Amino acid sequence: MVRSTRSDTTKTVSEAILDGLAKDGGLYVFDTLPTLDLNELAKRDNIAIAKHVFHALLDDVPKDAIDRIVSDVYQSDLFQPAPFTMTHRDHHSYLNLYHGETLAFKDMALSVLPHLIEEAKRIHGIRGPSIVLTATSGDTGSAALAGFAKRPDTHVIVLYPADGVSPFQERQMLSCEAHNCHVFAVDGNFDECQTIVKELFQSLELNHAQLVSANSINIGRLVPQVTYYVQAYFELVKDGVIALGDKIDAIVPTGNFGNIYAAYLAKRMGIPYDKLIIAANTNNVLHDLFQTGTYDIRRELFKTISPSMDIIISSNLERYLFDLVDRKAQRLHQIMRDLKQDGVIQFDLIKQHDTFTSGMADEDDTLATIARTLATDGILIDPHTAVAKHVFDNQAKPRHHTIIVATASPFKFTNAMLAAFDLSTSDDLETAVKRLADHAGVSLPDRVRSVVQPTNYVKHTLSKSRATSTLKKMVGDIDEH
Numbered sequence: 001m002v003r004s005t006r007s008d009t010t011k012t013v014s015e016a017i018l019d020g021l022a023k024d025g026g027l028y029v030f031d032t033l034p035t036l037d038l039n040e041l042a043k044r045d046n047i048a049i050a051k052h053v054f055h056a057l058l059d060d061v062p063k064d065a066i067d068r069i070v071s072d073v074y075q076s077d078l079f080q081p082a083p084f085t086m087t088h089r090d091h092h093s094y095l096n097l098y099h100g101e102t103l104a105f106k107d108m109a110l111s112v113l114p115h116l117i118e119e120a121k122r123i124h125g126i127r128g129p130s131i132v133l134t135a136t137s138g139d140t141g142s143a144a145l146a147g148f149a150k151r152p153d154t155h156v157i158v159l160y161p162a163d164g165v166s167p168f169q170e171r172q173m174l175s176c177e178a179h180n181c182h183v184f185a186v187d188g189n190f191d192e193c194q195t196i197v198k199e200l201f202q203s204l205e206l207n208h209a210q211l212v213s214a215n216s217i218n219i220g221r222l223v224p225q226v227t228y229y230v231q232a233y234f235e236l237v238k239d240g241v242i243a244l245g246d247k248i249d250a251i252v253p254t255g256n257f258g259n260i261y262a263a264y265l266a267k268r269m270g271i272p273y274d275k276l277i278i279a280a281n282t283n284n285v286l287h288d289l290f291q292t293g294t295y296d297i298r299r300e301l302f303k304t305i306s307p308s309m310d311i312i313i314s315s316n317l318e319r320y321l322f323d324l325v326d327r328k329a330q331r332l333h334q335i336m337r338d339l340k341q342d343g344v345i346q347f348d349l350i351k352q353h354d355t356f357t358s359g360m361a362d363e364d365d366t367l368a369t370i371a372r373t374l375a376t377d378g379i380l381i382d383p384h385t386a387v388a389k390h391v392f393d394n395q396a397k398p399r400h401h402t403i404i405v406a407t408a409s410p411f412k413f414t415n416a417m418l419a420a421f422d423l424s425t426s427d428d429l430e431t432a433v434k435r436l437a438d439h440a441g442v443s444l445p446d447r448v449r450s451v452v453q454p455t456n457y458v459k460h461t462l463s464k465s466r467a468t469s470t471l472k473k474m475v476g477d478i479d480e481h
Contacts, residue, residue, distance in 0.1 A: 001059075002028040002219060005322040006333040012060040014120035017113075017220040020213030021201040025336075026329070028219045029319050030057065036230065036270045042244050046083075046231050047074055053227045056269075061119055069115040078111050080447075084228055086235050089377055092392060092402045093241060094385070095232050095250075102172055103409035103447060104308075105259065106143035109216075109224040114151050116220045117212055126210055129153045131478055133200060133471070134214040135193035137255060138165040138308040139408060141183065142172035144214040149178040155478050156214075157182045157471065159193040162461055165307050167429060168412045174457040182474065185461040189301045191313045196467050204472065209479040216258030217315050225262030226269070232403055233271050242401050247274040250403040251359075251392050253384040254278045254286055255309035257316035259405065264320065264355065274400055278358035279388040281306045281366070286314055290358040293351050298343035305363060305416035306383040308408070320356075324349045359391030366390065370410075370420035380440045382410040382417070411436065411448040430454070 002016045003009060006026030011019065016028040034056040041049055047070065054066045074083055079099045087094040100107020117130060132154060134144050141158040148156045158173060162185035165173075173183045186193050197215065204211055216222070229250070236242045250273055252260040260276055267273040280287040282302045289295045297312050304310055318336065324347075325331045339345045350356075361369065369386040372393075373379055381389060385406040392404055410417050414432040415425040421439055426432040429452040437444045462470055 104139035110143040110147040137190040229266035255311035361390035
């Protein structure tokens with residue numbers, strides 16, 4: 001079972017996957033969490049570990065359906081060469097999560113979520129079409145389009161900030177040619193796109209279609225993300241980097257708090273993570289919160305070279321705050337009302353718990369870290385991963401071996417990468433990616449090559465004032481037909 005963070009509402013996991021956001025505006029959280037047996041999981045391969053974690057968290061989904069979903073996704077050619085790889089160095093390892101169709105960590109969850117939604121609809125006897133509505137700061141949009149575009153009876157609507165994603169990310173989204181894909185740029189920032197989506201989920205009443213979220217507010221997104229944090233721990237054991245039972249730390253580039261929250265759930269389930277370290281860019285609202293106890297969203301949103309982290313209102317933080325107030329939904333509901341009304345809350349409780357800590361990197365730090373990491377580790381990392389690596393490099397001597405979560409391919413942010421190496425940038429993506437590959441001495445992945453080929457696409461831009469009414473009409477038309 002799961003429950004809302006803002007009321008006593010409880011649902012089955014499959015119901016929550018279909019709801020996305022609770023009607024009271026809260027997010028669904030697991031009512032209880034299983035405890036994983038380290039000794040038992042250490043004997044299993046990654047596929048078996050994935051099935052075990054899925055079984056444990058998706059408690060109302062039939063086990064044979066879970067086994068089929070995991071096999072279909074994890075053993076498919078969606079991920080090349082594998083769902084994840086790890087690159088080890090003396091005191092840290094990179095958890096490389098960008099081997100999916102759109103070259104970002106979101107692929108892992110959004111390759112699974114369409115299967116979970118179909119299974120949830122089957123469980124509850126729902127036959128109407130699905131309308132997937134999502135906001136993106138860059139990577140969720142293209143991953144959602146890739147995951148849902150080929151699903152029967154499904155429409156995908158993506159909103160993204162018009163000037164807030166990289167050219168590569170934008171091209172990935174706008175190049176989707178499937179008839180059921182609808183992509184809109186909004187003349188605002190990600191937080192405003194996310195607010196539009198949340199308001200639509202709370203206000204729309206459909207007669208035939210099922211409105212579904214692909215954002216990390218959907219609890220179905222969390223299960224595959226928890227899984228790779230569990231798998232990564234045992235990969236370190238199998239590779240002889242740590243001994244079974246040793247504690248490790250993890251540093252996660254963090255914007256919407258979903259990825260690092262999944263690591264937190266893995267820890268609560270018994271995986272020996274010690275510190276979970278938030279790595280923030282110039283939009284350092286979470287760093288300020290965990291250092292001072294003040295959550296102040298009354299600030300300018302900066303456009304950075306790590307755009308997927310250009311977020312001020314971190315939706316998934318609410319799930320963690322719910323635990324900190326002892327799961328008292330009415331108290332958290334008041335806190336979230338105060339935040340919406342005043343734009344700031346003082347939450348000193350956050351400093352009394354030592355699981356999370358934080359650090360940040362500005363633009364110069366990020367660029368310097370990209371160059372230094374290629375020189376010292378021999379690894380090309382993207383700007384988001386570079387934020388995490390900077391935080392690792394500038395902390396005190398690590399107490400434990402540390403996972404640095406590598407969230408995206410560096411080729412998705414080519415001009416920022418070229419700037420890090422003092423190479424001339426280019427408005428032509430094909431030229432830019434080849435220049436980067438040549439400098440780094442790496443081959444150009446086929447999936448990068450396919451995106452940067454010259455192509456024609458149309459960019460549809462909505463004003464903030466028109467976005468809600470336009471989308472309501474579009475969703476209503478789909479619902480009636």
